Amino acid sequence: MQQGLLIDDTQIKQLFKTALVEVLEERAELFHQVFLEAWEDIGLARAIEAGLQTETVSREGFFKSLLMVNAKDLQRKVKQTMIYWQSDQFWLGKLLEHPEIMTQGETLEELEENLREAYLMMVMAEVPEGYQTKEMVL
Numbered sequence: 001m002q003q004g005l006l007i008d009d010t011q012i013k014q015l016f017k018t019a020l021v022e023v024l025e026e027r028a029e030l031f032h033q034v035f036l037e038a039w040e041d042i043g044l045a046r047a048i049e050a051g052l053q054t055e056t057v058s059r060e061g062f063f064k065s066l067l068m069v070n071a072k073d074l075q076r077k078v079k080q081t082m083i084y085w086q087s088d089q090f091w092l093g094k095l096l097e098h099p100e101i102m103t104q105g106e107t108l109e110e111l112e113e114n115l116r117e118a119y120l121m122m123v124m125a126e127v128p129e130g131y132q133t134k135e136m137v138l
Contacts, residue, residue, distance in 0.1 A: 026086055080096070081096035082095060090106060091104060091105050091107065091110075091111040093115055
């Protein structure tokens with residue numbers, strides 16, 4: 001009769017720990033990506049859950065809150081050059097000063113509104129609530 005190898009819980013834990021550390025060291029980048037994706041998924045799930053518990057905001061309300069401007073800010077306008085053309089179904093356009101911003105609209109007015117909103121979303125991305133503005137000369 002052959003006897004099995006007897007290992008106590010402490011030895012099993014140590015072996016498992018050693019093996020895990022070796023794998024983490026050898027595949028650190030992979031595990032880093034896995035953990036980042038898991039945190040992003042958790043954050044997204046929490047954001048969705050919070051969003052389901054709040055009231056719906058209209059498109060106009062969203063952009064109004066996005067801007068959070070005071071009367072002084074409304075007096076200042078940023079001038080941009082719109083480049084536009086008509087396709088088979090829509091008006092297409094982008095901003096000359098920001099060619100990465102491109103959108104469409106069924107009318108020229110809708111195209112202009114969509115470009116304005118896309119510009120605001122780009123400019124206001126990652127700006128926290130309660131921000132301040134100051135005019136400066138470049």
